[in-house]
Amino acid sequence: MKKLTPKDLCRTTDESALTFKATSELPSLKQVIGQERAVRALQFGLELLAPGYNVFVGGLPGTGKSTIVKNLVKKFAATKPEPLDWILVFNFRDEYHPRVFSLPAGQGLKFTKQMKRLISSLSTDLPKVFKGELYAKRKKEITAEFDTGREEIIAGVNVAAAEEDIQLTLGQEGFQTIPLKDGEPMSEEDFSALSEKEQTNLNGRISTIQELLRRALRDMAELEEEREDVVENLQEKIALDSVEHRIGRLLENYSEYPGIIEYLENVRDDIAEHVKEFTGMETSNGDDEASPQQIQKALLQRYKVNLLVDNCRQKGAPVIFDTNPSYYNLFGRIDKKAFMGAWYSDFTMITAGALLKANGGFLILDIQSVLQNAHVWEPLKRALKNKSLQIEDVNEQFGFSSTTSLRPEPIPLDLNVVLLGRSDYFHYLQEVDDAFNKTFRVRADFDYEVTRTAENEHLLCQFIARVCREDKLPHFTSQAATQIIVYSSRLAGDKGKLSLQFGTLVGLITESAYWARKQRNRQVQKDDVRQAIKEKRFRGSLYEEKVWDNIKNETLLIDVAGERVGQINGLAVYSMGDNSFGKPSRITATTYMGEPGIIAVEREAKLSGKTYDKGNLIINGYLGQTFAQNFPLSVAVTLTFEQSYGWIDGYSASSTEIYAILSALSGFPIKQGIAVTGSVNQWGEIQAIGGVNEKVEGFFHLCDLRGLTGEQGVIIPESNVDHLMIMPNIQAAVKNRKFNIWSVSTIAEGIELLTGVKAGSLNKHGNFPARTVFGEAQSKLKQYFVKGQSISK
Numbered sequence: 001m002k003k004l005t006p007k008d009l010c011r012t013t014d015e016s017a018l019t020f021k022a023t024s025e026l027p028s029l030k031q032v033i034g035q036e037r038a039v040r041a042l043q044f045g046l047e048l049l050a051p052g053y054n055v056f057v058g059g060l061p062g063t064g065k066s067t068i069v070k071n072l073v074k075k076f077a078a079t080k081p082e083p084l085d086w087i088l089v090f091n092f093r094d095e096y097h098p099r100v101f102s103l104p105a106g107q108g109l110k111f112t113k114q115m116k117r118l119i120s121s122l123s124t125d126l127p128k129v130f131k132g133e134l135y136a137k138r139k140k141e142i143t144a145e146f147d148t149g150r151e152e153i154i155a156g157v158n159v160a161a162a163e164e165d166i167q168l169t170l171g172q173e174g175f176q177t178i179p180l181k182d183g184e185p186m187s188e189e190d191f192s193a194l195s196e197k198e199q200t201n202l203n204g205r206i207s208t209i210q211e212l213l214r215r216a217l218r219d220m221a222e223l224e225e226e227r228e229d230v231v232e233n234l235q236e237k238i239a240l241d242s243v244e245h246r247i248g249r250l251l252e253n254y255s256e257y258p259g260i261i262e263y264l265e266n267v268r269d270d271i272a273e274h275v276k277e278f279t280g281m282e283t284s285n286g287d288d289e290a291s292p293q294q295i296q297k298a299l300l301q302r303y304k305v306n307l308l309v310d311n312c313r314q315k316g317a318p319v320i321f322d323t324n325p326s327y328y329n330l331f332g333r334i335d336k337k338a339f340m341g342a343w344y345s346d347f348t349m350i351t352a353g354a355l356l357k358a359n360g361g362f363l364i365l366d367i368q369s370v371l372q373n374a375h376v377w378e379p380l381k382r383a384l385k386n387k388s389l390q391i392e393d394v395n396e397q398f399g400f401s402s403t404t405s406l407r408p409e410p411i412p413l414d415l416n417v418v419l420l421g422r423s424d425y426f427h428y429l430q431e432v433d434d435a436f437n438k439t440f441r442v443r444a445d446f447d448y449e450v451t452r453t454a455e456n457e458h459l460l461c462q463f464i465a466r467v468c469r470e471d472k473l474p475h476f477t478s479q480a481a482t483q484i485i486v487y488s489s490r491l492a493g494d495k496g497k498l499s500l501q502f503g504t505l506v507g508l509i510t511e512s513a514y515w516a517r518k519q520r521n522r523q524v525q526k527d528d529v530r531q532a533i534k535e536k537r538f539r540g541s542l543y544e545e546k547v548w549d550n551i552k553n554e555t556l557l558i559d560v561a562g563e564r565v566g567q568i569n570g571l572a573v574y575s576m577g578d579n580s581f582g583k584p585s586r587i588t589a590t591t592y593m594g595e596p597g598i599i600a601v602e603r604e605a606k607l608s609g610k611t612y613d614k615g616n617l618i619i620n621g622y623l624g625q626t627f628a629q630n631f632p633l634s635v636a637v638t639l640t641f642e643q644s645y646g647w648i649d650g651y652s653a654s655s656t657e658i659y660a661i662l663s664a665l666s667g668f669p670i671k672q673g674i675a676v677t678g679s680v681n682q683w684g685e686i687q688a689i690g691g692v693n694e695k696v697e698g699f700f701h702l703c704d705l706r707g708l709t710g711e712q713g714v715i716i717p718e719s720n721v722d723h724l725m726i727m728p729n730i731q732a733a734v735k736n737r738k739f740n741i742w743s744v745s746t747i748a749e750g751i752e753l754l755t756g757v758k759a760g761s762l763n764k765h766g767n768f769p770a771r772t773v774f775g776e777a778q779s780k781l782k783q784y785f786v787k788g789q790s791i792s793k
Helices: 036-048 065-077 107-130 133-163 188-193 196-253 258-273 275-279 292-301 327-331 367-372 377-386 423-432 434-439 454-470 478-492 502-518 526-539 542-552 610-627 654-666 692-706 718-723 728-735 747-755 773-792
Strands: 055-058 085-089 099-103 166-171 174-181 306-309 319-322 337-339 342-344 362-366 416-421 442-445 449-451 497-499 567-576 579-593 597-600 635-641 674-676 713-717 740-744
Touching: 036 055, 036 065, 036 416, 036 442, 055 423, 065 319, 065 362, 065 416, 085 107, 099 107, 099 258, 107 196, 107 258, 107 275, 107 292, 107 306, 133 166, 133 196, 166 196, 174 196, 196 258, 196 275, 258 275, 275 292, 327 377, 362 367, 367 377, 367 416, 367 423, 377 434, 416 423, 423 434, 454 478, 454 497, 454 502, 478 497, 478 502, 478 526, 502 526, 542 567, 542 579, 542 692, 567 654, 567 692, 579 654, 579 692, 579 773, 597 610, 610 654, 610 773, 635 654, 635 773, 654 674, 654 747, 654 773, 674 747, 692 713, 692 718, 692 728, 713 718, 713 747, 718 740, 740 747, 747 773
Parallel strands: 055 416, 055 442, 319 362, 362 416, 567 674, 597 635, 674 713, 713 740
Antiparallel strands: 085 099, 085 306, 166 174, 337 342, 449 497, 567 579, 579 635
């Protein structure tokens, strides 16, 4: 047992050891503090670049892992070559499956512009070609040639009709055959005057001429089709010559890319094939058909180039941090537009997602966001496993889309994915997802604390300087910087550690600067930091104040003076968001004859967790090991946290409960001005607990409210002394002997301090001395045993 001195309660920093007067004299932090394991693992994953060696970066939120990872990845990516550009073009064989090509960085934009200029030039120049004299002359010659043939066909029919005294006339309803009499059209009276035989003969001659006429019309139609074919061939030849003249240089420039060459040839042939639509020569035949301008616009759309990824300004490999990895944001989107009551889409409405933008580089994602977004995790693993990206409509996969969607060609993937998240996500995925270990083989764990050395303290001061410069805050004096260092150790809960929860530290730096400006200080002073800590605690302490009000007005009964048998003050930590505080709780124990064992009221009421129940079993083990070597225990013990109506878990109060039981058995009262915390093992050794600072401060606050007597204090485990980073006001109270903090390592040490009576040691007969706590407790247990034996007889 040791009574702690003010030096034991907190580790400060010697201001004289700091070689600066203000952080403005220090360089901004450029290195990573205390994350050697994580940095080495991350570098390994980035440099290996092998299938499946993607990285999972784990650690607590606020440790700066996102910023550190982004900086390290960007630094590494800057040494890598620029990735390829990706373009999407129309597939002339299957319009529902656009083609995908890659080009060197910057060439994608160049090719897109070249194609735009080519089509723009052709859409202007080709119509001029077909309005020129050369084309008009050649078309006129073709038309004249076929007109002559048509006239010859009609002339032949006229000759045959004349031989049969039949005249051919062309009216609105087409050709008509009219019989002649004396060179004049025969009237109906003349036809009626003919004999029946003559009428039959005339009708036969008319039928013969009409059949000749039908054959002639068919020949003329075939001749017209042939003429149109010749004209179209002429148009295609002229178009091919014009396009070839302009596209030839592109074919030379991209001769190393077979896919691009094939595409350019398809463009050339398609323009020639659709030259009428391209030049606007196509005419509309009805009100319901599209206008020539609409037809031309639709045709020109297919010659556009969709630049999916442009790396012309990229320096090194890309680093993409997608903060909202929805399916479309990650894999790409196929947009649709409504037109005349229906949805339509084309290849120009396809956009790249983060996976494609990061192709050839690095993609950083938050695992929680990935898992929260529907239909993302499985496709992501599949894409990384197959090293291939398929841009598709996710609705079509599940049958939610009634329209046929586009499906571009798969795109090869070559990138590393870095997942950020808490370590429990890693353990969960490792357990439930067999493919996870094969996809994310590298684990980089970020620590939440670092050893407190002079070097690391100096690096933390450089971190303060960096935050001040980046956020344009007033710099910190060396005294103010020491307060940040002390606060960092308190966050870590260890004198020998510094917290790496940079998010919390940045918040304190920012708030301290606010109070400095409010006081019109040119630099942040020590008192500004203390004010920031005080105000932060005040903002989150509403519930805490309500608790203290209940204790102050004795709605919650807790004594801090006097003595009481079987009653002791335990300590618990309550957390409300980022604000934690210690709260004293009255624990009572009663003993009586009955079924041996401990009756924990909270457990029986189903208000306890498993670790609390475990603590009660350990207490059973301790009592049995200590007192039941010569006779069995025949005592029933009831334990409860008085006026506790919520959930209880943990066994940091197990030593406290043992003290209450020993007091109830021995009859020696416990000093109510002392509160206790600490877990225990079956051998009675006191073990470390969490939240030691908050627990001490909580009981001090209660004693301060009731009036400090100098007899009050807290008993903590000896193994928790190195974790003490107590607030300055408590340090002062201890220094002035108004408050006490003791450390103990065994139950015996604690009970002696609480009762003022010796604990007692076993003699060779297995008995404890009389008038000691253990001796009187053993005596009471023997009485229970003897009475129990008598009753059973």
